[in-house]
């Protein structure tokens with residue numbers, strides 16, 4: 205694909221958002237299709253401009269940057285600004301920022317409005333200038349992209365103001381994937397103004413429509429927890445110095461430093477080139493394959509038109525490619541049962557060779573073979589491990605903690621690799637892959653059951669689209685070597701993977717208002733539960749603690765295993781059980797229940813129900 209189809213589109217004027225009056229709202233709402241009208245209602249309390257609504261609807265109907273671009277403009281109505289007290293530290297979610305960006309959901313007050321977003325962007329700008337030791341002789345540049353959320357536009361404008369106000373150049377990519385944003389810090393093309401010094405993706409992954417957030421990148425990768433904390437602290441002091449008058453009056457001179465580029469075309473064309481190269485420079489290596497894509501109305505719809513079709517694949521029957529931040533069809537999440545059912549049905553209905561599904565911001569993916577067999581969670585890891593171990597015999601595969609025993613046997617006995625089961629959390633898994641290499645242990649793949657997977661060859665970037673490119677390479681090379689169509693080559697790669705009869709995850713909430721927790725931290729309480737469970741297991745002859753374990757308490761018994769651990773972010777103890785049968789799973793469940801029953805701030809009702817239903 206010719207890169208020149210992208211290019212710089214235009215300078216963008218980024219104004220502060222204004223609330224428009226109810227007559228205008230009514231007029232605009234009545235001119236909208238049903239979905240957009242619902243979005244407008246959701247937005248009433250947050251305030252946004254008529255032009256932004258125009259942008260929103262254009263984005264929604266003009267999927268995947270297929271050539272249409274729209275420009276923000278200054279709206280005319282009066283400002284309605286307020287600066288509420290915000291606890292910035294609450295916006296940290298591990299190595300991401302997440303918050304409530306749309307008001308109206310009970311119990312979920314808005315804490316990520318445009319002013320907060322502007323302060324966070326200014327905080328990132330300050331952090332980046334320190335990091336890059338910018339001395340003012342060169343303007344730093346930052347790219348901004350977003351997924352399909354209804355708050356995307358307002359946050360993109362606010363972030364642009366925060367960056368440009370700090371003296372940085374801003375390049376907006378519009379609807380984009382998270383991995384593409386990281387990529388823009390790495391690849392080079394001055395004509396398209398990249399590499400950028402930093403990048404911001406506006407996304408809350410698969411969370412409900414009212415949430416949003418940010419992920420940050422430099423060419424060293426995604427920012428970690430400590431950097432996010434630093435940025436939020438800087439943002440809090442910047443915000444403390446905002447004043448209503450200052451915000452009203454300072455339409456800062458940012459218009460010259462904000463531009464738009466169709467970067468997704470560049471990124472997609474690189475994926476196309478990668479598949480062509482792997483297939484021996486064949487122009488259409490997927491000719492004859494029928495592949496359906498389910499983007500769940502997130503940002504992944506580009507994959508059908510901009511990757512699969514140029515490679516020759518038929519994509520009819522693909523679904524939910526249009527961005528729609530209300531996610532009306534299913535949650536864009538390859539771990540979600542309804543989402544996997546939807547893509548499986550599409551594969552079967554269309555008699556397709558393969559199905560591909562992405563999460564909202566395309567850093568996660570899963571596949572479905574032509575028989576309707578799902579390749580997510582452990583099976584996706586087995587598939588990727590098989591592909592990577594063919595290329596790098598003996599390499600270590602790093603995974604999260606909830607992977608199955610059968611996967612270890614498969615990687616080690618069948619594929620001849622090493623399985624390093626580490627902690628939950630994509631950043632933990634990726635950082636561990638990088639660390640292993642730095643201490644001399646070769647690792648080429650770090651992957652989570654959630655569908656986040658990163659390859660060393662791809663800069664350790666967790667890219668759902670790139671994982672699927674590796675799968676496409678297998679299809680293409682099978683075709684090149686004369687095999688007939690279909691996805692048998694994929695199915696065969698996981699042959700021999702032992703799968704449990706039953707696999708469940710139950711999540712026990714810790715009641716933070718309970719007298720046993722009050723005043724203390726839920727983490728301490730959770731740790732106490734885990735310690736007690738560990739002691740109980742030690743005295744149980746039928747249960748054995750995993751000899752090597754990095755997170756929580758993992759125990760084998762009754763032909764299966766369980767893992768109880770603290771959630772990375774929430775006051776929750778997730779319990780995973782896998783066993784040959786329901787009966788065995790219940791025995792494991794009862795062992796857990798027996799150990800934790802006296803912790804009355806822990807809600808184990810889901811486990812009670814599970815063991816009683818046996």
Ligand SMILES: O=P(O)(O)OC[C@H]1O[C@H](O)[C@H](O)[C@@H](O)[C@@H]1O
Nearest residue numbers: 628629630654770771772773778
């Ligand atoms: O610990 P949990 O609550 O199960 O959450 C764990 C998950 O948290 C986030 O969503 C991360 O992006 C995932 O990489 C991680 O797997």
